[in-house]
Amino acid sequence: MTDINAYAAKEAGAKLEPYSFDPGAIGAHEVDVKVSACGVCHSDLSMINNDWGFGQYPMVPGHEAIGEITEIGSAVKNLKVGQTVGVGWNAESCMHCAPCLSGTQQRCQTGVPTIISKGGFADRVRVQDIWAVPIPDGMDAKSAGPLFCGGITVFSPFVDYDLKPTDRVAVIGIGGLGHLALQFARAWGCEVTAFTTSMDKEDELKELGAHHVANSRDADSMKKLKGKFDFILSTVNVSLDWPSYLATLRSNGRLITVGAVDKPMGIPAFSLISGGKSVGGSDTGSPDRVAKMLEFCTRHDIKPMVEYFPMEKVNEALEHLESGKARYRVVLTN
Structure with a gap:
């Protein structure tokens, strides 16, 4: 040997x-x-x-x-x-x-x-x-x-959480994982929104599969998305204003993280109780x-x-x- x-x-x-x-x-x-x-x-x-x-x-x-x-x-x-x-x-x-x-x-x-x-x-x-x-x-x-790590990591939640082609899906963080998640969601038949802090990438994100691109740093834009999404997939490994994202979920909506956030996420209970929303995670x-x-x-x-x-x-x-x-x-x- x-x-x-x-x-x-x-x-x-x-x-x-x-x-x-x-x-x-x-x-x-x-x-x-x-x-x-x-x-x-x-x-x-x-x-x-x-x-x-x-x-x-x-x-x-x-x-x-x-x-x-x-x-x-x-x-x-x-x-x-x-x-x-x-x-x-x-x-x-x-x-x-x-x-x-x-x-x-x-x-x-x-x-x-x-x-x-x-x-x-x-x-x-x-x-x-x-x-x-x-x-x-x-x-x-x-x-x-x-695909053997980034791909399967963002593909599995679509299967495990029974995403439907009629669902409205948003992806947080369009990097190594997120750019694949956009492609999967579009091919799944969903209406797809990309959350980004870099609006200069809007055209590229739409080419990857996003129907819409939202500036997550724009408070007014976030408010306009209230109650829009059935499913949000977060690929980032940093803490964000999670309550503002939860507010964009519809009743029974889910926020699923595949990013290894190293600090407690700080999810207010009422953000989940109101509308029966949930937060979860997924592996590979x-x-x-x-x-x-x-x-x-x-x-x-x-x-x-x-x-x-x-x-x-x-x-x-x-x-x-x-x-x-x-x-x-x-x-x-x-």
């Missing part, structure tokens, strides 16, 4: 540097994937900096990897060598806990994130077979990586859900907007993302 050559943070907050390790013998239900491209996500930055408190070092980030299977374990039946697959946030699930048995393997009680297992900023990544999801025919594999998705999302993307020509960096310039790519200059996702290529 040859070593995996990767880029790793040796400690929290460190720059990534070349790092090689021996993954050992391949397990019965594991596959090795030769990485051709890997998306760069804000979650990578959070994990590198140990913002969430469960980082393990040396850490090889990367959880939006695309590549070709080069080896499979003895018990792998659903995949074959030479197949092009993608790998997202999850690398391993136990397959016997309640979430796994109920089809929500991404919530496995002992699951291992790809970053903890050693991620995709490397020439090869090893994962449990169920988490290597085949790329559909007709999909551009090079740009598909962001099961392998089956990921596969269905990829089919949906192929059917409706949904694609991430991507900027490419060579793998050896990983630190430049991370700095570009952290600066807020990325439009809208960054992908490393081998």
Whole structure:
């Protein structure tokens, strides 16, 4: 077995540097994937900096990897060598806990994130077979990586919360996640509004799928939207004036966050009681859900907007993302 050559943070907050390790013998239900491209996500930055408190070092980030299977374990039946697959946030699930048995393997009680297992900023990544999801025919594999985290993160709430084509949907934060959410909502058949603080992007947001663009910093504009939306999806990881957004919901409307806001959201109870509104969260998705999302993307020509960096310039790519200059996702290529 040859070593995996990767880029790793040796400690929290460190720059990534070349790092090689021996993954050992391949397990019965594991596959090795030769990485051709890997998306760069804000979650990578959070994990590198140990913002969430469960980082393990040396850490090889990367959880939006695309590549070709080069080896499979003895018990792998659903995949074959030479197949092009993608790998997202999850690398391993136990397959016997309640979430796994109920089809929500991404919530496995002992699951291992790809970053903890050693991620995709490397020439090869090893994962449990169920988490290597085949790329559909007709999909551009090079740009598909962001769908395996950003894409599934905004797609899952549409399924879990039973969005209807007659619904009025708003998206807060049009970045790496939000620009995909607009495309999904438009293809779903919904009336779509983009909340933004950058009205200079109005034309671009409409090209991505928004029917309307609203300036969330304009109090008068927010008041005019009172009671308009059935569903609001927030992709931001900062605190906002949540009561003003709740006021734009219709009766029984939902505000769902997929952004990891690091402070209490401060939701007044009366904002929920009046109109039977609710606030919730959503994570990623099961392998089956990921596969269905990829089919949906192929059917409706949904694609991430991507900027490419060579793998050896990983630190430049991370700095570009952290600066807020990325439009809208960054992908490393081998």
